[in-house]
Amino acid sequence: MNAPASINIDPEEVRAAIAAARTEIGKAVRGQDRAILLTLIGIVCGGHVLLEGPPGTGKTLMVQSVHAATGLDFARIQFTPDLMPADITGGMTLVDDGTGRPRVEYRRGPIFTQLLLADEINRATPRTQSALLEAMQDGAISHDGRTEQLPQPFTVLATQNPIEMEGTYSLPEAQIDRFMLRIDVDYPTPEILAEILIATTGLERPQLSPVLTPAQILAVRDLVREMPVVSAIPLAVARLASATQPGAPGADPEAGRVLRYGISPRGAQSMLLSAKAHAFIAGRNHVSIEDLRAVMMPSLLHRLQPRFEARADPQAVTKLLTRLFDKHLGSI
Template identity: 45%
Template sequence: MTTPPLSDESAFAALEAGRDRVRAELAKTIVGQEDVIEQLLVAMLAGGHCLLTGAPGLAKTLLVKSVAQAFHLKFQRIQFTPDLMPADITGTEILTETDSGRQLTFVPGPVFANLLLADEINRTPPKTQAALLEAMQEHQVTAAGVRHQLAEPFFVLATQNPVEMEGTYPLPEAQLDRFLFNVLIDYLPEAQEIEVVTRTTSAKPAPITPVFSAEEAIAFQSLARDVPIASDNVSYAVRLAAASRPHRDGAPDFVNNWLNWGAGTRAAQALVIGAKARALWLGRTHASADDIRALAAPVFRHRLLLNYRAEADGVTVDDVIQKLIAHVPTP
């Protein structure tokens, strides 16, 4: 028997009751990184996939695993390497002996999970990276012409090392655009880094106790879409995305000078659904322009393509995003 879906009232009450418990459970293994945790959880409530970008050793993998435990989700991890094949992700058909003779049987790959950790996704060539596209967009896998539906909820949380490091393959733009957020994980302040070293070189941390269930996660996603947002704020999200497109009418000079490519309509969609999910996570019943501004960096970070002039001027993507926020009037 299937569990009946939660009503909006029940889902909101469950989220209110469990929000602080989730933070406490994640604090058992993760020190600091409050903004990173918030953006990751907001992406989950919005039903989107998320990139985690940072140098090795910053607990990206541990964070994703801890979130899966807190939400009691089926967790799978793929270590992306240069020799990884698409079938290693999606699954393959093998010849098996049955009562009626030999038959081809589909063996599901690790993508059949609620939360898939694509660890160091830019360590594998584009052909294998693209194997995730159908799963991310359609929540299904096609093998030998047969569609296999993935269980809900389904999230891809992909970690990647900075592209300047050796042995990396930059993700194609089509796949990058399917990630709702690109969350940047940076080094901790000294005091928090001391706490990490102290913790990890002493007793093992207490195990994480699940707070929510997969069914509740699905209810939270549905509830996030029902959060009201004013039409002026939707227009604000669209104007932010449009202002990032170089050589278009009304594009600011710094965009024309520093960008080869701007954000598309999917970025405006990400800003709006992300704003709704952030408002829900913070216990508010409406999304605001502050939510949109707070998510502009993770939404635009992987969708804006800098040109050589920006690199020569020492301009980063985050610099351009902050100028965009300052340039577009707030409703």
């Protein structure tokens, strides 16, 4: 399916649809407005999102609510240690051809959908996690000597629990880098928790309506990419990325002490593209520094590999990234 030409789409109509989707999702997921916004940014950019937070904070509910508010085709994979790659992508299966003779046929896996929930992704083995890589990068699956395209729009929303280690496998760096955004889903405040308790312990359940269509999502991707950016911003983002790369020309002296690896080109692309989407949703026709600041941590922090010594200070990488942002982008 090809994206409709953006000239045939009213930008205000799409903005209104995205705002309506935020409202619909917020009916079920209370107190997570920022996480909802960032998740929708990932979807309209065509990226993949990693939702990370303690159990019981609504990560799975968030994805289910996004499905309900967008009307995207939906599939869920519960990742477990015994999950195999073919359980995700599908595989060759013996089937009856109707005459009593078996034949081999490719049966599609659940990844052939528009919105895939990879629930507790870090519970599967690295071999199975890697089955997602081609799909996340290329939007396609290779099988039986041919390549088959996945439905569009296609987005992986994965969840993981950062506080439980037993029975989990850390995501490979190559796979982490393929997530456009990593979003923290935190505990709610006492006031929000009280609202949640009232809303979820009674008989009534929120009924969500699809208000943002797949066609609109495809169209808004063109609108976001067409957004103009002053030339100083891409250069500043590039300098920020280079400053985090130990040993690179222009690297910050502190980066070598804190980081093993810095921001990849894909990370810089993710930051600028998600800033464009943030500006579009806010109703602006250009990218501002505040748009970049709003998406900096979700788009960059998970791509930085701290040194062992830096792990003694959980805020070391965050402080470095904030200082470099202010240095390279703060004066634009």
